[in-house]
Amino acid sequence: MRAVILGAGGQLAYDLERVMQDWDLVLHRHADLDVCDHARARQVLTQSAPEVVINTTAFHRVDDCEAQVEKAFQVNAVAVRNLAQVCRDLDCTLVHMSTDYVFGGEKRTPYTEGDLPDPLSTYGASKLAGEYFVRHICPKHFVVRTSGLYGVAGSSGKGGNFVETMIRLASEGKSIRVVNDQVLSPTYTVDLAEKVVALLRTEAYGLYHIANAGECSWYQFAAKIFELAGLHPILGPTTSAEYGSVARRPPYSALATDAMHASQFVRLSHWTEALQEYLGARDHGP
Numbered sequence: 001m002r003a004v005i006l007g008a009g010g011q012l013a014y015d016l017e018r019v020m021q022d023w024d025l026v027l028h029r030h031a032d033l034d035v036c037d038h039a040r041a042r043q044v045l046t047q048s049a050p051e052v053v054i055n056t057t058a059f060h061r062v063d064d065c066e067a068q069v070e071k072a073f074q075v076n077a078v079a080v081r082n083l084a085q086v087c088r089d090l091d092c093t094l095v096h097m098s099t100d101y102v103f104g105g106e107k108r109t110p111y112t113e114g115d116l117p118d119p120l121s122t123y124g125a126s127k128l129a130g131e132y133f134v135r136h137i138c139p140k141h142f143v144v145r146t147s148g149l150y151g152v153a154g155s156s157g158k159g160g161n162f163v164e165t166m167i168r169l170a171s172e173g174k175s176i177r178v179v180n181d182q183v184l185s186p187t188y189t190v191d192l193a194e195k196v197v198a199l200l201r202t203e204a205y206g207l208y209h210i211a212n213a214g215e216c217s218w219y220q221f222a223a224k225i226f227e228l229a230g231l232h233p234i235l236g237p238t239t240s241a242e243y244g245s246v247a248r249r250p251p252y253s254a255l256a257t258d259a260m261h262a263s264q265f266v267r268l269s270h271w272t273e274a275l276q277e278y279l280g281a282r283d284h285g286p
């Protein structure tokens with residue numbers, strides 16, 4: 001089976017590539033294909049004649065999206081509409097990655113696929129628009145929402161990942177304050193990549209949440225990173241208001257993976273187990 005991965009070079013794409021070694025893969029990095037160039041995206045995808053396109057691209061520096069609204073919607077929504085149209089025309093499957101930031105964070109139990117989105121930020125709104133384009137235009141789609149990604153390749157768009165940032169700050173001997181009023185489901189990109197590929201073996205098209213089990217605040221996530229890595233920095237909790245980010249983020253955005261279970265998929269491991277695996281794997285990363 002031939003699959004095109006868009007956003008190659010990113011942390012999720014890196015693990016998809018490893019998990020999909022028995023596929024015929026065509027990889028496109030940002031430098032060789034900007035998805036905002038609609039005509040070229042159509043031409044490149046048509047030439048590749050894939051059965052599957054996996055779109056991992058995003059403009060996802062959440063605070064920068066507030067100042068660059070046009071760019072956020074161009075990358076996260078308008079370009080995605082074009083991809084959906086091309087995939088529909090080629091009769092191929094489109095996997096499109098989305099985010100827990102489509103939710104408003106009013107709940108205190110994990111968000112299901114049936115819960116109503118209510119994005120608080122430009123990033124969340126632009127990703128939600130992208131989701132709707134895919135779901136409306138391309139019949140053979142998997143829209144996958146995930147949360148708090150970390151993988152050995154590190155997010156190119158964000159310049160690393162949260163785990164590596166925490167380990168670096170600890171090694172610099174800095175005292176660290178992390179927000180304790182945003183709760184999420186941190187997710188290891190290897191686990192996510194494996195489930196995406198499992199979905200692709202089915203025709204159970206639709207909207208899915210894929211995230212490691214359980215939930216924690218960013219502060220609790222940091223504390224567990226230091227515990228498992230054997231580091232002992234001075235770590236304290238702070239609030240979103242004190243931290244003063246430009247963009248609003250949901251206070252609660254843990255994801256329930258109900259649709260995966262309805263399709264008989266095994267639950268992803270707990271986020272603490274996934275973190276342990278990541279810490280073991282990072283020494284052998286790229």
Ligand SMILES: NC(=O)c1ccc[n+]([C@@H]2O[C@H](COP(=O)([O-])OP(=O)(O)OC[C@H]3O[C@@H](n4cnc5c(N)ncnc54)[C@H](OP(=O)(O)O)[C@@H]3O)[C@@H](O)[C@H]2O)c1
Nearest residue numbers: 007010011012030034035057058097146148149155156157
């Ligand atoms: N990271 C998270 O915590 C998180 C959480 C929830 C959902 N997600 C979603 O998961 C997906 C994958 O995230 P990730 O962490 O793997 O991101 P990543 O490492 O930043 O990878 C995204 C890739 O997309 C490329 N890209 C950006 N704009 C592009 C454009 N206009 N045309 C072509 N390529 C472009 C980036 O290249 P450059 O870096 O060179 O621009 C980067 O290589 C995204 O859709 C994101 O919205 C991520």
